Amino acid sequence: MIRVALAAVMALICALPAxxxxxxxxxxxxxxxxxxxxxxxxxxxxxxxxFRGGASLDAPGKRGAINLMTATLExxxxxxxxxxxxxxxxxxxxxxxxxxxxxxxxxxxxxxTENRDKAVDLLREALIxxxxxxxxxxxxxxxxxxIIASDAQDPNAIAGQKFRALAFGDHPxxxxxxxxxDSVKAxxxxxxxxxxxxxxxxxxxxxxxxGDITADELGALxxxxxxxxxxxxxxxxPRAELHLTGGTTVVDYxxxxxxxIFGQPGLAMDDPDFFxxxxxxxxxxxxxxxxxxxxxxxxxxxxxxxxxxYLVTRDLAETWxxxxxxxxxKVAEAIEVTRAEWARAAKGEVTDTxxxxxxxxxxxxxxxxxxxxxxxxxxxxxxQLNHMPIDYINTRNAQVEAVTREDVARVAKRLLDADALRxxxxxxxxxxxxxxx
Amino acid sequence: xxxxxxxxxxxxxxxxxxxASPVSHFTLENGLEAVVxxxxxAPVVVHMVWYKVGSADELRGxxxxxxxxxHLMFKGTxxxxxxxxxxxxxxxxxxxxxxxSYDYTAYYQRIAADRLELVMKMEADRMRHLKISPDDWKxxxxxxxxxxxxxxxxxxxxxxxxxxxxxxxxxxxYGTPIIGWRQEMEALTRDDALAWYxxxxxxxxxxxxxxxxxxxxxxxxxxxxxxxxxxxxxDLPERQxxxxxxxxxxxxLVFPDARVAQPYLSRSYLAPERxxxxxxxxxxxxxxxxxxxGNSATSxxxxxxxxxxxxxxxASAYYDGMAIDDTTFNLAVMPVADVTxxxxxxxxxxxxxxxxxxxxxxxxxERIRTRIRASEIYAQDNTEGLxxxxxxxxxxxxxxxxxxxxxxVLMSVTEEDVMAAAHAVFDKRHAVTGYLTRPEQEAAQ
Numbered sequence: 001m002i003r004v005a006l007a008a009v010m011a012l013i014c015a016l017p018a019x020x021x022x023x024x025x026x027x028x029x030x031x032x033x034x035x036x037x038x039x040x041x042x043x044x045x046x047x048x049x050x051f052r053g054g055a056s057l058d059a060p061g062k063r064g065a066i067n068l069m070t071a072t073l074e075x076x077x078x079x080x081x082x083x084x085x086x087x088x089x090x091x092x093x094x095x096x097x098x099x100x101x102x103x104x105x106x107x108x109x110x111x112x113t114e115n116r117d118k119a120v121d122l123l124r125e126a127l128i129x130x131x132x133x134x135x136x137x138x139x140x141x142x143x144x145x146x147i148i149a150s151d152a153q154d155p156n157a158i159a160g161q162k163f164r165a166l167a168f169g170d171h172p173x174x175x176x177x178x179x180x181x182d183s184v185k186a187x188x189x190x191x192x193x194x195x196x197x198x199x200x201x202x203x204x205x206x207x208x209x210x211g212d213i214t215a216d217e218l219g220a221l222x223x224x225x226x227x228x229x230x231x232x233x234x235x236x237x238p239r240a241e242l243h244l245t246g247g248t249t250v251v252d253y254x255x256x257x258x259x260x261i262f263g264q265p266g267l268a269m270d271d272p273d274f275f276x277x278x279x280x281x282x283x284x285x286x287x288x289x290x291x292x293x294x295x296x297x298x299x300x301x302x303x304x305x306x307x308x309x310y311l312v313t314r315d316l317a318e319t320w321x322x323x324x325x326x327x328x329x330k331v332a333e334a335i336e337v338t339r340a341e342w343a344r345a346a347k348g349e350v351t352d353t354x355x356x357x358x359x360x361x362x363x364x365x366x367x368x369x370x371x372x373x374x375x376x377x378x379x380x381x382x383x384q385l386n387h388m389p390i391d392y393i394n395t396r397n398a399q400v401e402a403v404t405r406e407d408v409a410r411v412a413k414r415l416l417d418a419d420a421l422r423x424x425x426x427x428x429x430x431x432x433x434x435x436x437x
Numbered sequence: 438x439x440x441x442x443x444x445x446x447x448x449x450x451x452x453x454x455x456x457a458s459p460v461s462h463f464t465l466e467n468g469l470e471a472v473v474x475x476x477x478x479a480p481v482v483v484h485m486v487w488y489k490v491g492s493a494d495e496l497r498g499x500x501x502x503x504x505x506x507x508h509l510m511f512k513g514t515x516x517x518x519x520x521x522x523x524x525x526x527x528x529x530x531x532x533x534x535x536x537x538s539y540d541y542t543a544y545y546q547r548i549a550a551d552r553l554e555l556v557m558k559m560e561a562d563r564m565r566h567l568k569i570s571p572d573d574w575k576x577x578x579x580x581x582x583x584x585x586x587x588x589x590x591x592x593x594x595x596x597x598x599x600x601x602x603x604x605x606x607x608x609x610x611y612g613t614p615i616i617g618w619r620q621e622m623e624a625l626t627r628d629d630a631l632a633w634y635x636x637x638x639x640x641x642x643x644x645x646x647x648x649x650x651x652x653x654x655x656x657x658x659x660x661x662x663x664x665x666x667x668x669x670x671x672d673l674p675e676r677q678x679x680x681x682x683x684x685x686x687x688x689x690l691v692f693p694d695a696r697v698a699q700p701y702l703s704r705s706y707l708a709p710e711r712x713x714x715x716x717x718x719x720x721x722x723x724x725x726x727x728x729x730x731g732n733s734a735t736s737x738x739x740x741x742x743x744x745x746x747x748x749x750x751x752a753s754a755y756y757d758g759m760a761i762d763d764t765t766f767n768l769a770v771m772p773v774a775d776v777t778x779x780x781x782x783x784x785x786x787x788x789x790x791x792x793x794x795x796x797x798x799x800x801x802x803e804r805i806r807t808r809i810r811a812s813e814i815y816a817q818d819n820t821e822g823l824x825x826x827x828x829x830x831x832x833x834x835x836x837x838x839x840x841x842x843x844x845x846v847l848m849s850v851t852e853e854d855v856m857a858a859a860h861a862v863f864d865k866r867h868a869v870t871g872y873l874t875r876p877e878q879e880a881a882q
Contacts, residue, residue, distance in 0.1 A: 041478060042817045075734075083744065086734030090804040093811030112811055139743070142773055146699050146750050153698035155591060254695060259584035288532070289511070289523035299520065302579025305587050326588045357528045364530010364549060368481050372818045 012102040021370060023380065030223040034207035035390065036215055043113040045211030046373040048381040049127075049226070051105040052204040052205055055177035056237045056316070058195070063172075064179015065187050065195040068137070068144055069293055070100040071358050072192060075136035078125035082136050085126065094119040102173055103315045104206070104385055105199050110374070113212045120225050127200065128228050132192040141184060148178050149381045154256045155259040159323075162251055163261045166422060171240035173317060201233030202226065206221045208380035210373040240317035246419045248335070248421045249316040250434035251426045258331040260429030262338065263321035264420040267411075269313045269386055276407035277311060277320075277415065282358040283408075285309025285322050290357065294344070296337050297324065303334040313386075318396070320415065346416035348409030355405055363397040458817060460827070461653040462837045464646050465660060467669045468641025472827045473656045474648035476820040482649035482829040483552050483824045485545040486560055487832035487881065489644070492617075493539040493610040493678050493761070501617020504537040505581050505625050506633050510544065511535075512573045514566040519573055522559045529555065539611055540761045541832035548822065554659055561663035564638055574627040582623065593694035594873060597703070601871040604688045605705050608679045609762055641669035644831040648824035676834070678762055681707065687870040692871045693876040699750075700874045701771040702778050702785070706868040708766040711758035719758030720846045721858035722766055727805050728797055728855060730754030730768070735801060738768070741788040741800040748776045748784045761833055766862050778872045789863060797852045809847050 024036045055066045074089075074096060075082040089096060095110040107127070111119040152155035161176060168174035178184070203227065209218050242265055267277055285293040287309055293307045309322035326334040370376050383392055425432055459475045469807030492503040513519040531548030533556075546556040589595045599614045616622070645664065647656045684707055711719035730753040733739040742749035751771040759762060772781035816822060830840045840846040 039478070042814060044814055044818075046818075083734045083740070086732055087800075087804065088737060090732065090808055093807045095815070110815060112814065117466060139747075142750050145774075146771065150698040153696050193613050256590050257583070259591075287527060290527045295520075298580055300576070302576040302583070305580060305584040325583070325591070327583060327586055330583075357524070361527045361530055364528075365532065366530075366548060367479075368530065368532075368549065371479050371820070374818060 008374050014233045014242065018214050021376065021393070024215055024391075025390060026218050026222070028219040028222040028227075030227045032202065032205065032207065032226055034209055034218060034222055035384060036208070036213070036218050037210045037376055037380070038212075039210055039212060039376075040212050042373070043212050044373070044378040045113070045209055047109040047111065048206075048208045048377045049109070050206040050381050050385060051199050051201070051233075051424075052315070052385065053199050053205065053233070053236055054104040055100045055101055056172040057101050057234050058172060058177075058179075059191075059198065059234075060284065060414040061135065062187065062191055062195070063175060064144065064184045065191045066175070066199055067100050067103065067177050067179065067369070068141060068184060068187055069127045069132070069192045069195040070098050070105055071144065072132055072137055072140045073126045073130045075096050075140060076131040076133055078129045080125065081131075081133075082139075085122070088122050092119045092122065094122065096123055100177060102177060106381075108374075108377075116213070116221075120221055124225050124228075127225065130196070132189050134189055137192065137389065138191055141187070144178055144184055144260040145181060148176075148181055148184065151176065151178070155253055155255055155426045158251055158253060159259045159261045159424050162249060162426070163263065163321075163422070164386075165250065166424070167244045167319060168240045168317065169243050171316070172237055173240045173314065197230060198234035201230045203232045205229075205235075206381055206384040208377045208384065210377040210380070237316060240314075242317055242319070244319070244420070244422050245418070246421055247435040248423045248425065248432060250425065250429060250432060252388070252428065253426050255427050257325050257327050258330050258429045258432075259323075259325045260331065260423055260425050261321065262324045262421055262423045263312075263319045264417060264422065265415070266313065266318035266320035267415060268318050273407065273411040273414070276403045276411040279355065279358050279362065279400065279403045280322070280345065280350070280408050280412055280416075281309055281311050282362060283350055283354045284341070287358065287361060290361070293322070293338060293341055296341055297334055301333070301337065303330045303337070307334075307338070311329055328428045329430050331425065331427065331429045335423055336424070339421060342416060342421055343418035346412055346414030346418060348416075350405060350407070350408050353401070355408065359400055359403065362400045366397055366400075403435045450538045451675075457813075458648075458820070460837065460841070463653070463657055465640065465665050467665060467667060468639075468722070469643055469645055469660065469664050469667075470831060471645040471647070471660055472824075472831065473651065473653040474646070474820065474823050474827065475651065475653075476823075477650050478647060480550040480617065480650045481547065482647060482651055483545060483547050483549040483821050484553060484556050484560065485543055485824055485828050487541050487543040487565070487644040487828040488637055488645065489540075489642045489676065489832050489834075490542055491538050491540040492613065492615040494637070495610065495613070496674065498621060499625065499629055500613045501581065501622040502625055502629050503542055504616050504634055505578065505622065506630050507535050507537045507542050508543075508577050508581055509569050509574065509630050510563055510567060512567065512569055512577070514568055516562060516566075517559060519570070522563065525559065526556060531556065533649060536784075537615055539615060541829065543828060543832070545824075553647065553651060553655075554663075557659050557663050558789060561667065564640065564643065564664070565667045567634060567638070569627055570631055571627065574630065578622070578625060581616070582619070585619060585622065589614070590619075593692070593696045596694070597692040597871060597873040600692055601703060601705065601869050604690055604871075605707065605765060605869045607681060607684065610678055611683050611760075611762065611764070636670055636673075639670035639673070640664055640667045642673055644828055646824045646828040646831075648820045668791075676761060681763055684867045687865045689871070690821040690869070690872060691872045693874050695876055697873055697875045699771055700778055700872065701769060701780055702870065702872050703767065703769040704785070704868055704870040705765040705767045706862050706864065707763055708756065708862050709758075709759040710762060710764045711835070711839075713839050716758075716839060716843060716846045716860060717854070718874060720843070720850050721854040722756045722862060723758060723847060724805060724850045725855050725858050725862075726754040726756040726766065726809075728801065729792070731805065735804070737792050738770075738785070738788055741791070742770060742784055746784055748772055749782055759829055759833055778874065782870065785863075793856070793859060793863070796856055799852070802852055802855075806848060809844065811846050
């Protein structure tokens with residue numbers, strides 16, 4: 001076990017967030033880097049471990065392998081079977097979660113200070129020595145198959161699936177990371193070890209820790225927990241080409257309320273106009289009860305319970321999307337109003353009041369996110385995954401403040417296009433025709 | 438009615454571990470109870486008002502009014518335009534929302550601590566001075582119907598739960614969905630809302646919870662300024678709901694829906710709720726739910742049904758005693774593909790019968806106790822969660838002492854207590870067993 005003191009390379013005090021947060025970049029003796037915020041008020045530590053690439057690193061023909069592997073990590077490892085691992089976790093009152101998305105595989109841990117070393121040893125077994133034994137694999141496979149079957153009957157999942165297929169085609173983004181019933185059925189134990197080797201490697205690792213732990217303690221923890229992972233994994237997938245076209249796609253489904261997902265091309269977080277688009281999105285559809293779409297579709301007309309838009313910035317593609325649900329008889333009007341608002345927004349005309357309200361919300365809400373060790377750990381991991389500098393927290397609000405009406409107008413005209421908007425409608429919409437694709 | 442503490446200035450602290458947030462409590466002269474939870478780690482505050490009224494207090498035939506009214510609370514006052522509260526909160530970087538349950542309706546804002554006065558002023562304003570314009574109420578009724586369509590009608594599991602709950606409660610309003618039955622929602626009017634409001638939205642029927650970077654003195658001064666001036670409702674009625682008659686017959690139902698992908702069975706037993714000052718039985722049932730279904734790898738049902746005979750994909754047990762009247766203890770099993778629902782039910786019944794004979798594995802019991810202890814440490818990281826814990830309890834008639842002693846009551850539960858609770862609750866005459874199936878499977882059974 002390595003217990004050598006290490007160098008805290010960089011410490012930075014961020015004045016803006018709620019509690020003045022001091023982020024320290026810690027590099028372990030073995031060379032693993034993590035961002036740390038020490039908070040010794042409550043005797044536990046929140047730890048976030050992310051591997052870039054996530055489920056998009058599935059090997060060709062093995063869709064669903066990384067997801068199934070992730071869900072099976074805790075089902076037996078080292079000297080413990082599945083139940084033994086769960087018992088050991090309970091006995092330490094540690095909490096581990098294993099999850100995977102399109103862009104990263106995420107492990108979140110909460111560990112009490114009083115038994116943190118034991119909790120780390122336990123988690124290490126799942127990360128380094130998982131069994132993927134056939135019985136556990138088949139049991140978890142059954143759970144995944146059940147989710148796939150449920151998604152096939154769930155209007156929200158059907159809409160999401162259709163939209164991603166239209167947008168991204170054959171790229172991994174174009175299909176569910178769960179895989180299909182057939183692809184999951186065919187996965188073997190060997191595929192699990194391969195899937196793990198593709199994604200769980202040190203060259204794509206992002207770590208953050210917040211809580212009752214010092215830099216020295218974290219350094220030792222990193223080497224103990226992650227030092228024996230392989231150095232490299234599979235090459236990252238290519239950028240996803242966006243195949244979206246304007247129009248409407250209807251998926252017939254017998255349900256009283258239609259689910260709608262709509263979207264068009266978006267922009268990357270490092271785009272010079274990103275913050276202008278971010279503010280515009282707030283005005284258009286992100287601002288809850290204050291947004292234009294909520295006012296027009298819900299408050300004035302009662303056509304939906306809620307409508308939201310979001311800038312989706314994945315690692316390998318960007319879209320500007322939104323969603324709502326509306327009774328089959330009303331959904332045509334809701335789509336029409338949405339498209340009209342989109343066209344209005346595309347003109348780029350926002351009032352001074354809209355702009356200043358959006359900015360005060362965004363700048364005021366940002367510090368409120370830093371509330372609790374778990375949230376801060378997740379934010380620090382997200383910053384690293386998005387290649388943000390360690391002082392991003394200090395500059396972020398200034399970037400929001402700097403957005404002018406001209407900036408908003410420019411990005412609106414450049415990007416927003418009601419004719420480029422694709423609506424995917426799942427239900428029995430009255431008066432909505434899908435185009436042939 | 439309001440607790441015995443005479444007038445305002447009653448303020449106290451409770452001994453707790455070093456890491457626990459200080460909690461204080463006071464009552465204004467007009468009957469408003471207030472709880473202050475200090476967490477000075479971040480300059481953020483959560484401001485909540487919990488009204489001691491929920492859907493179980495509705496008149497028969499007016500289901501959904503409690504929740505509909507919650508929506509109308511955003512429609513403005515003499516001094517605030519419709520939607521202005523949310524807009525103002527957002528313009529100050531905060532977030533706000535509201536929720537309705539059987540026993541309470543609550544409104545909350547989360548905002549920078551130095552804006553507490555701003556939100557308190559607006560929340561106090563709408564406690565007594567709401568205006569529902571003749572234009573707004575019909576559109577908002579459309580919104581709640583869309584909400585019902587989204588949350589319930591589009592989800593066979595939710596529809597099934599609604600039907601099952603209605604079968605569980607023969608007389609108590611817990612059998613009526615919080616959002617309301619659609620045909621009654623469609624008939625709700627502005628007059629219904631105006632009848633609901635003045636009686637229940639009053640300081641002596643509300644609990645204020647403020648949590649975060651504040652001091653009790655600050656909160657008391659602000660609360661006296663904004664809430665203290667509001668008139669209480671005289672002769673507030675006791676919360677007496679129609680009670681259950683003796684339940685003498687097991688109920689069973691089958692709910693077929695073409696949208697069902699994964700059939701499952703769900704069973705609820707009528708079960709006692711937590712009682713103010715007497716939480717032992719509910720604590721035993723809470724631990725029982727952990728023992729039976731808390732963790733799918735280590736719980737009794739997980740061991741027997743998922744790992745043992747392999748009949749289930751999922752098996753769970755659930756109990757939440759926070760209620761005013763009798764509630765339910767719930768079990769659910771989703772069978773694997775080649776096991777039918779009747780077979781899964783037989784396996785569940787065998788597992789329960791075996792458990793009642795075998796008792797509790799002492800090692801499992803000890804691990805559960807460890808987790809109960811640790812959950813109090815983790816809970817301190819979530820101020821909003823703590824605020825909800827106090828608000829929900831006080832709005833349901835519990836005291837601060839009840840909330841604070843709950844972890845100790847849980848820790849005092851013995852294996853014998855749990856087994857006694859299990860023997861008492863698993864009585865099929867008080868149970869509803871439901872199958873959620875696809876139509877062709879129903880035909881095959």
